[in-house]
Amino acid sequence: MSVLALAGGVGGAKLAEGLAAIIPPGELTVAVNTGDDFEHLGLRISPDIDTVTYTLAGLNNQEQGWGLEGETWNFIAALERLGGETWFRLGDRDLATHIERTQRLKSETLSAVTADFAKRLGIRQAIVPVTDDPLRTMVQTDQGLLAFQDYFVRLRCAPRVDRLEFPGVEAMKPSAGFAAALADANLRAIVICPSNPFLSILPILSLPGIRDALEGRRVPLLAVSPIIGGQAVKGPAAKIMQELGLNVSSAGVAGFYGALLDGLMIDETDRALAPEIAGPAIHVGDTMMRDAGDRRRVATEVLAFAERISRS
Ligand code: GDP
Numbered sequence: 001m002s003v004l005a006l007a008g009g010v011g012g013a014k015l016a017e018g019l020a021a022i023i024p025p026g027e028l029t030v031a032v033n034t035g036d037d038f039e040h041l042g043l044r045i046s047p048d049i050d051t052v053t054y055t056l057a058g059l060n061n062q063e064q065g066w067g068l069e070g071e072t073w074n075f076i077a078a079l080e081r082l083g084g085e086t087w088f089r090l091g092d093r094d095l096a097t098h099i100e101r102t103q104r105l106k107s108e109t110l111s112a113v114t115a116d117f118a119k120r121l122g123i124r125q126a127i128v129p130v131t132d133d134p135l136r137t138m139v140q141t142d143q144g145l146l147a148f149q150d151y152f153v154r155l156r157c158a159p160r161v162d163r164l165e166f167p168g169v170e171a172m173k174p175s176a177g178f179a180a181a182l183a184d185a186n187l188r189a190i191v192i193c194p195s196n197p198f199l200s201i202l203p204i205l206s207l208p209g210i211r212d213a214l215e216g217r218r219v220p221l222l223a224v225s226p227i228i229g230g231q232a233v234k235g236p237a238a239k240i241m242q243e244l245g246l247n248v249s250s251a252g253v254a255g256f257y258g259a260l261l262d263g264l265m266i267d268e269t270d271r272a273l274a275p276e277i278a279g280p281a282i283h284v285g286d287t288m289m290r291d292a293g294d295r296r297r298v299a300t301e302v303l304a305f306a307e308r309i310s311r312s
Contacts, residue, residue, distance in 0.1 A: 001188040002027040003303070004181045006130075008200020009036070009048040010065050010234060011226050012193040013055035014289040016125075018299030019191070020056055021292070025124030029181035030056075033195070034110070034129045035137035035166065035203030038149050040088055043098040044105055048200065049114055049129055050097055057121035065234060068093045087154045111175045128177030130204045135172060137203050138165040152199070157236040161243045164198055166206045174207050182213045189306035190214065192223035194287065196237045197256050198244070205260075214260050220309040222263040222280075222302060224287055225250040229269040233288065251277050262309050265302055281309055 003023055005016055007030050016030045033048045047066070054060040054068055061067045071091035080086045090098065097117065104113045109132040118127045137148040141159035151159060174182075181187070195201055205211050214221060230248050232238040238248050246252040250266040254277045257264075261280035266273065267287040274282045283305040289295045 002029065002181070002184050002186050003189050003191060004184070004187060005030045005191045005193055006033075006195075006201060006204055007031065007048070007052055007193040008033045008195030009051035010195075012048065012195040012200060013052045013060070014295050015191070015193040015224060015299060015302070016052055017055050017292065018289065018295030018297070019303075020125050021296045022299050022303070023125075027186075029126040029128060029177065029184075031128050031130050031178045031181060031204065032114075033200045033203050034131060034135050035199070036148055036152070037134075037136065038147065040149070041085065041090075042102070043090075043095075044102045045088075045090075045098055046101065046110065046114075046129070049110075049127065050094070052127055053114070053118055053121060053123065056118070056123045056125060056127065059121065067091050088149060109175075111177055115177075126177060126181070128175055128181065130174060130178050130210075131172050131207055132175050133168075133172035135166060135169060135203055135207070137199065138167060139163075140165060148199070152236075157239065161198070161236075161240045164202055166203055169203075169206050170208060172207055174210060179209075182210075187219050188310070189219050189303065190217060190221040191302055191306075192221070192257070192261075194224040194226035194233075196226060196232075196235055196240075197253060198237070198240050199235075211260075220262040220306045221260055222265065222306055222309070223253065223257055223261055224265045224298065224302060225253045225267065225270070227253055227270075228267040228287060249273055254278075254280055263305050265298070265305060281305075281312075 032052050037046045061069050075092050110129045139146045139151040140163040143159040226237050241248045250270050254264050263281040265283045271284050285301050
C-alpha cells in the first residue's frame with residue numbers, strides 16, 4: 001500500500017525522511033515542488049529536489065538546513081574574487097549536481113535526471129518533480145514582481161507578498177511519475193508535508209488537474225502544519241500568512257487548504273486551537289522534527305491518523 005507525499009524543501013524533506021524510515025521503499029513517492037527552480041550562472045538549479053534527495057541519501061547538511069554535509073566553498077570564493085554573482089551560494093560538491101543536471105537536461109527530462117541521481121545516491125524511494133515543464137514561482141510584492149530566488153535569497157523575503165503567480169502554468173502538465181502516483185490503485189494516503197503552503201505547496205496545487213485529482217481522492221489526504229505557536233519553524237511562512245491577511249496559526253493553514261484536507265496534524269503547543277479548526281479531523285502531537293527519531297515518530301503518527309480516518 002503506497003503513500004504519496006507532497007513536499008517542498010526542508011520541512012518536506014524532514015517528513016519524507018520519516019516516511020522513508022517506516023514504509024517499504026517501493027511504496028513511497030515524494031512529489032517535489034519545482035516552482036523554486038531557476039537558471040543561475042548558466043546552471044539549472046532545483047533547490048527543493050536537491051534538499052529532498054540529499055536528505056533521503058543522508059548527505060544533507062543538518063546545521064545549515066540546505067546543501068551537502070562536509071561542503072567546501074572554494075568555487076564561490078574564487079568567483080567572488082573575479083567579481084561574479086555570489087548572492088546565491090553554491091558549494092563545491094553541490095556544484096557537481098547542478099553542472100551534471102544542466103548537461104543532462106539537454107537530452108533528458110528533469111524526472112529522468114532526478115530518478116537517476118537518486119538511484120546513484122542509494123535512494124530506493126521515488127522522488128518525482130511535480131512537473132517537467134518550467135514551473136517558476138513569481139512573487140508579486142510591494143517592490144514589484146520578483147522571480148522567486150530574488151525574493152527568497154537575494155532580498156531575504158523582506159518584500160511584502162501580495163500574491164503568488166505561476167506564469168504559463170495553465171499549459172503545463174504534472175510529470176508522469178506524479179500523475180501515476182496520484183492514480184495508483186494501491187494508494188493508502190496522501191500527505192502534505194509541513195512545507196511552506198504558499199511557496200512550496202501552492203505551485204503544486206496550481207498545476208492543471210492536481211486540485212481536481214486531490215478533490216476526487218479515494219484515500220485520506222492529510223497535512224502536517226508547518227506553523228507552531230503562531231510561528232514558522234524556519235522561513236517566511238508566518239510572515240507571508242500575515243501579509244496575505246490569513247490567521248497566522250494552524251487554523252489559518254487549515255483554512256488555506258480548505259476542503260482538500262481530511263486531517264491536519266497540529267503541534268501540542270497549539271492544542272487549544274483544535275476546537276476552532278472547522279473541517280478536517282485534528283491530530284495533536286509533537287510536530288517539531290529535530291532528529292531522525294522525531295521524523296520517524298511524526299511519520300508514524302501521520303500514517304496511524306490516516307488509518308483512523310480511512311476506517312471512520
Ligand atoms: P523550503 O522549500 O526549503 O523553504 O522548505 P519547505 O517549504 O519544505 O519547508 C519550510 C516550512 O517547513 C516552514 O514553513 C517551516 O515552518 C516548516 N518546518 C521546518 N521544520 C519543521 C518541523 O520540524 N516541524 C514542522 N511542523 N514544520 C517544520
